[in-house]
Amino acid sequence: MRAQLEGLRDKQFGVFTTGQALIEYTRAELRARLHRGEWVPVFHGVYRETTTQPGPELRVEAARLSMGLPVLIAAYDTAAELHGFSVADRNATHVLGVQLSRSKHLVVHLDRHDPAQVATINGISTTTAARTAIDLARTLNRMDALATLDAASRRGLSPDELREELTRHHRRRGLRQAAELIQLADCRAESPMESRTRLRCIDAGLPHPQPQLEVSTPDGPRRLDLGWPQHRIGLEYDSIAWHSGLHAAARDNARHNHLTTEGWTIFYATALDVLHQPELFTDPIRRAIDHHRVESKGR
Known part of the structure; x- marks a missing residue:
């Protein structure tokens, strides 16, 4: 990129206008760079280089120009x-x-x-x-x-x-x-899907779960995405990013076993469940809570 346009680009978060480009380039050169994909339009009359990522600063500046x-x-x-x-x-x-x-x-x-x-x-x-x-x-x-x-x-x-x-x-x-x-709203939620999962539980009429609940086990503390400590029930959002890879199964199984040993019942929810079929996890949790309440009364 020629020097004057490069200076303007750097001051404008990586974008430049047709008019600015034509100070140093002919219309034929501008069209050639667009045709080759070296420059791409952001909004009408405003461009970025293909190698420049269109972050929010760039896009707002492009809109302004x-x-x-x-x-x-x-x-x-x-x-x-x-x-x-x-x-x-x-x-x-x-x-x-x-x-x-x-x-x-x-x-x-x-x-x-x-x-x-x-x-x-x-x-x-x-x-x-x-x-x-x-x-x-x-x-x-x-x-x-x-x-x-x-x-x-x-x-x-x-x-x-x-x-x-x-x-x-x-x-x-x-x-x-x-x-x-x-x-x-709760600042303890660590991901958007955990927030959505929590709202599904609340909207289903379940007691409000506690985000990022820490549970003590003989093998050290374990953290649950959501939990009802008074009922020893936990809910984990099954993120593909976290629950995949070479060691994921061994890690998750061991974690589940430690919690089960301590008397916890753990449920799981996938993205499909949360977005489209929340009853697949909220109904079993409701039954487990009801069962725990009945057991507690009978003691």
Whole structure:
């Protein structure tokens, strides 16, 4: 890349416009690089090099340049990426603005905001962590909304901060859902799927499980994704990443055996169960809890 355009690219998080490229390249050279795949479009009239990863900073800057604005504010999922608590892979870039976008990859939200709800991360303007968390808690489905609040709490947002931010969203859709889920948010959850699994248990009417429950065994402490210590029942989310590999079976079997020896009953849930068939694990857990209660009364 020629020197002047390289300097502009480096100041703009790895992107550049058609007009900037044409300062040093002819239109034929621009088309040739696009045809060869050396440069790729991000948004209308804005490009990146193929070797440059399209992170949130790059995408927001590309959106700003494409829209011809001096400042653009990241919001919703894109803001969550910047704050470090995004829980879903999204194809779109979300920003606040006054004019809708024609691109399915750029979503412009016509939401009102005040200066106190705007922060700067790595040179990019974005809604604050609290504003972002509440926006998503209002608008995502329940499982993703709780996963977002758990992740935001893990990054340091307190329930009081979330409740205070909620008061600024008067009459916006989803307030009831956000208010309910703030009460359930727990910073101990270590993954979005653990959060979703926990919500499935709560929605099934089970007693609220404790995330990342530590259990003492003769072989040392063992940690369960979710647990009901009063009933000695645990629930593990079967992540493919964790429960695969050469030593996974031996590790998991030994762990299960130690817990069973201590009188624990362990259940398992897969992604398919959590997303589509939660009764496959919530119903057996309910029966086990009922059985434990009956046994306890009979003693």
